[in-house]
Amino acid sequence: MIAGAGGGGTLYVVATPIGNLEDVCARALRVLGEVALIAAEDTRVTAKLLARYGVRTPCRSFREQNAAAAVPALVERLAAGDDIALVCDAGTPGISDPGVALVEAAAAAGFTVSPIPGPSALAAAMSVAALPGDGVRFVGFLPRGGKGRRERLAELAADRSCSILYESPVRLAATLRDLAAACGARGAVVMRELTKIHEEIARGTLPELAAKFAGGTRGEIAIAVAGAPRMPPAEIDDDALRSEVAEHLAAGMSARDAASAAAVALGVPRKRAYAMALAESGRR
Numbered sequence: 550m551i552a553g554a555g556g557g558g559t560l561y562v563v564a565t566p567i568g569n570l571e572d573v574c575a576r577a578l579r580v581l582g583e584v585a586l587i588a589a590e591d592t593r594v595t596a597k598l599l600a601r602y603g604v605r606t607p608c609r610s611f612r613e614q615n616a617a618a619a620v621p622a623l624v625e626r627l628a629a630g631d632d633i634a635l636v637c638d639a640g641t642p643g644i645s646d647p648g649v650a651l652v653e654a655a656a657a658a659g660f661t662v663s664p665i666p667g668p669s670a671l672a673a674a675m676s677v678a679a680l681p682g683d684g685v686r687f688v689g690f691l692p693r694g695g696k697g698r699r700e701r702l703a704e705l706a707a708d709r710s711c712s713i714l715y716e717s718p719v720r721l722a723a724t725l726r727d728l729a730a731a732c733g734a735r736g737a738v739v740m741r742e743l744t745k746i747h748e749e750i751a752r753g754t755l756p757e758l759a760a761k762f763a764g765g766t767r768g769e770i771a772i773a774v775a776g777a778p779r780m781p782p783a784e785i786d787d788d789a790l791r792s793e794v795a796e797h798l799a800a801g802m803s804a805r806d807a808a809s810a811a812a813v814a815l816g817v818p819r820k821r822a823y824a825m826a827l828a829e830s831g832r833r
Contacts, residue, residue: 556630557627557628557629557660558585558626558627558628558629558630558631558632558633558660559632559633559660559661559662559663560632560633560634560635560651560652560655560660560661560662560663561580561584561632561633561634561635561664561665562635562641562642562643562652562662562663562664562665563577563580563581563634563635563636563642563665563667564577564640564642564664564665564667564668564669565577565595565636565637565639565640565667566598566639566668566744567640567668567670567673567743567744567769568639568742568743568744568745568748568769569744569745570597570598570601572667572668572744573598573667573668576665577665577667578602580634581599581604581606581634581636582604582605582606583606583632584606584632584633584634585606585626585631585632585633586607586608586609586623586626586631586633587599587606587608587609587633587634587635587636588608588609588611588619588623588633588634588635588636588651589608589610589611589636589637590610590611590612590636590637590638590642590646590647590648591610591612592610594638594639595636595638606634609623611623611635611647611648611651612647613647616647616651619651620650620654621654623651623654623655624654624655624658624660627655627658627660628658634665635648635651635652639668639670639769640668640669640670640671641666641667641669644669644671644687644689645689645690670715670769670771671713671771673740673743673744673771674713674743674771674773677738677740678711678713678738678740678773680711680736680737680738680773680774680776681711681736681775681776682709682710682711682712682776683709683710683776684710684711685710685711685712685713686705686708686710686711687712687713688701688712688713688714689715690715690716691714691716691724691727693720702727702728702730702731703731705728705731705732705774706731706777708776709776709777709779710776711773711774711775711776712773712774712776713772713773714772714774715770715771715772716772717770718741718765718766718767718768718770721762721765721766721770721772722759722764722765724772725737725739725755725758725759725762725772728759728772728774729754729755729759732755732774732777733755734754734755735754735755735774735775735777736752736754736755736774736775737753737754737755737758737772737773737774737775738750738751738752738772738773739751739761739762739770739771739772740770740771740772740773741766741767741768741769741770742767742768742769743769743771745768747768755774779816785815785816785817790811790821790822790825791829793810793811793814793815794807794811794822794825794826794829797811797826798826798829798830804823804827804829804830805823805826807822807829808822808823808825808826809822811826
């Protein structure tokens, strides 16, 4: 093992299988076997993986409910020179789990934090979603209700990126109904139990999927929602084009480059965008 740059131990952030135990990588198993301690979101879940591969490293619980006490204790172990592996129940720590608090504390204390990449529900969902969008946005879990949920849904509806969400089986039906209300008949994919025996990938529009899962389901779930469609060029008014051009000019672009960027972003003819860029440049 490599000790932290400022002395002490190293915190290894180790990705573990999201379902199929065969997905663990060789480096992860080596690290899990060599560290002094494994900080696990649920020691019972991690114990199954360790038993499968004959890893006997001791584990201690590290979850949201005990993070306030566990973080200082784990940082003390790092200070004493112990290497620690951080794992969550499934996938890569730090994505919708309490791992961020330990990584932040270890880094702030000057210890080396090293990723051991591998399985991720986010990456797995992205790889099979095949939905249109300008890039990918990770939403995680939506707020359960109130203004925060309404605002997040409105942001998602306007975003041209393909959005990836996580959801629990008991809230899936309600979330699909809310997504359909916010986004309309947009394409989506519900991915359930990825890499497991009962893996299911259901494709359709949001209203279709809301109807399909109205009665609920089981398992770990990810949802992909297609990005907001671009407006037809004819529907892009001058105010929208002016705003887009002005943003690029403010970033230091020339009128020519700002026009090109705006034309690509809004799907309007470059000639029209360039005329607007020249007009806006003349006002500056």
